Each structure stands twice: as structure tokens, then as C-alpha cells.
Amino acid sequence: MAQPLVLAILPGDGIGEEITSPCVELVQQALAQVGEPKAVENWLEAGAGTYTKQGNALPVETIAGCRSADAILLAAMGDPAVRYPDGTEIIPQIELRFELELYAGVRPVRSVPGVKGPLADPRGEQLDFVLIRESTEGLFASVGKGSRDDDQASDTQVVTRKGTKRVCDFAFKLAQQRKKDGYVGEVTSVDKANVFKSMAFWRDMFDEVSQGYPDISKRYGYVDAVAMEMVRRPWIYDVMVTENMYGDILSDLGAGLVGGLGMAPSADIGDDHAVFQPCHGSAPDIAGTGKANPTAMFLSGAMMLEWLAIEKDHAPYAEAAKVLRLAVDDAFRDGKLVSTERGGDAGVAEISTAVRTCLTALE
């Protein structure tokens, strides 16, 4: 048995506050079921609500708590009604990526059995690919900078050798790991190398990195064409790697393919820290109604346990991840549990109860 894990938990704003507790309870239950001690929970403040209260959306104590934790579980942050004086929204979750150098945004696009996607082709019900979004530079390097006067505004995209190579390396390593589990072993560079200097540079870096992975094949796609292919035949992809803004957009498209934002988990991983959070935002339009789908949060919890198993070289965490993910699949498998975002009536309470019951049944 390992030492208890220390988890930094940031519920944030809106539906984030509703989906966090059930997720933490499931993570604790999964750990207990594989014989692990209860994780230490360090609940921390950040977000638009924190900004309103303290004038700072990401307090130093929160950053310190994140740094000292084994992993960080974050729900959702932001509120369109709360803005900085320049009109931009409060986005501490993105500041945290820069602060902790979480350069690899991992966005799995995996169909959950029983949750119908929008595609008519049956292959659209069995998707299982991963989009890696560079998370510390690209167009987002301009956040909080940029320029604006009466006649024009500009934001600059920054693509560095270091930033691109490390994220491409991450993508190739992931493809290698997946290949061991029977996936094809291929990485697609999603860029716009035919138009932008920064993207031609990106592709050169991708090519350089690919030389270190002769066992993994590579493919290229321009971001506009990839958006089309992700709708036409997304099953052709294994691992994709792309610039920050393109990844922001394509990961929402990926979420749409597997039933909506409420089904899409994610991780932002660096060399020393990692944050796990659903792809969606704080959904202020449904906050407080209980209608949110907490599944993306639960699957993010499973991703966290899986990452911890590798980081700590401790197989029981992988087992805990597996049972939690299986409990989610089992809850939806017969197609009767339908979230409100997909026209059903299951919200936070119903989905949490269903997953908890399935998890208990796996004991």
C-alpha cells in the first residue's frame, strides 16, 4: 500500500461547484475498492467568484497548494458576467497551465457505449483517438497581451522550438504506449504549414521529433481539412498534435462527436505537475439547476488515477482508473441514462448515483 495521495481540488465556478464533490467521492471509492488509503483532499479557491471576493482569481495559496499536491483536479472556471477591466474573462485555469508549464493538453475522444454520437456511420459510435493540444504558447501566448486601439487589434501567435518539440515528443510517446495496447501507432500533425511561418516551423519541429520514433508512422493535416475529416471519418485518427488555439477548437469538435461537452474529459500535463478537468466551462446558463452532466469530470478523475499510476509507478492506481471508467461505461451501456444535454432528464444527481451503483457492483 502506498502513502495516501494528496489531491489539490479546485471546484471553481458555476457547474464546477456541483460536479466536484460527486467526482471526488467516486475517486475515493475507486481507491478504496482497490485497497488504497483515502486520498488527502486539499480544497482550494480559484475562479471568477474568488476574483469577486479577493480581487485575485488565482491566489498564491492556491498555486502553492497545486504545486505541493500529487495531482490537481479542477472542475470549471469563469463567468461571463465577471471580467477584468479590459473586458476579458477570468481564466485562471489557463494561467495555471502557464504557471505550472502544463504543455500537453490531452483530449481523448472516446465513445462511451450507449451514448449515441451525431454520426450516422456505426464507426462513429466506437471512436477512440486522442488530440494533444499544445497548452503554453501558440495564439494563447498573447493572452493578457495583444494590442488594441481605435482602428485595429492584434494578437500574436508564438511557436517555439522548445514548446513544439516537447509536445510532439509527448504525442509520439503516447502513440508508442497506445501501440502496445493494439492501436495503430500513428501521429498526425494538425497545422497550417502552407500559410503561416509559425506553422511551417511547427511542422519542421514535428518532423525532427518524428525521426526519434521509427516505430510510429506520421501523417499531416491542415487544420481546416482535419475539421472536415473529424466529421466525415474521425476513425482514421490515432494521436493528433496541434497548436493551442486549433486544439481549443478541435477538442470541442471532438467532444461533440462523443455526445457533448459533458462527456469529454481532459488533462493538462507537464514534466512536474498535471491538472485534470472536463473540457467544458462553467456553463452559467445551467448552473444551479442540477442539469449538468458530470461524466466528463468523472472521466477526468479516471485519467488522473491513470497518470498517477505511471508517475508513481503504482499499478493499483491504474486498477482504480479502470474500475471508475468501467463504472461510467456500465452506467450508460443500456442507453437508458440520457443526460439533459442530449435531450434526456438525467443531471448531476441521477448520473452520479448511477455511476456510484455501477462502481459498487464492481467491488
Ligand code: ATP
Ligand atoms: P469555456 O470557454 O470556459 O470552455 P464555453 O464558453 O465553451 O466555456 P461552456 O461553459 O463549456 O462554454 O458551455 C457551453 C454550452 O455547453 C452551454 O450551453 C452549457 O450549458 C453546455 N454545457 C457545458 N458543459 C456541460 C455539462 N457538463 N452538462 C451539460 N451541459 C453542458
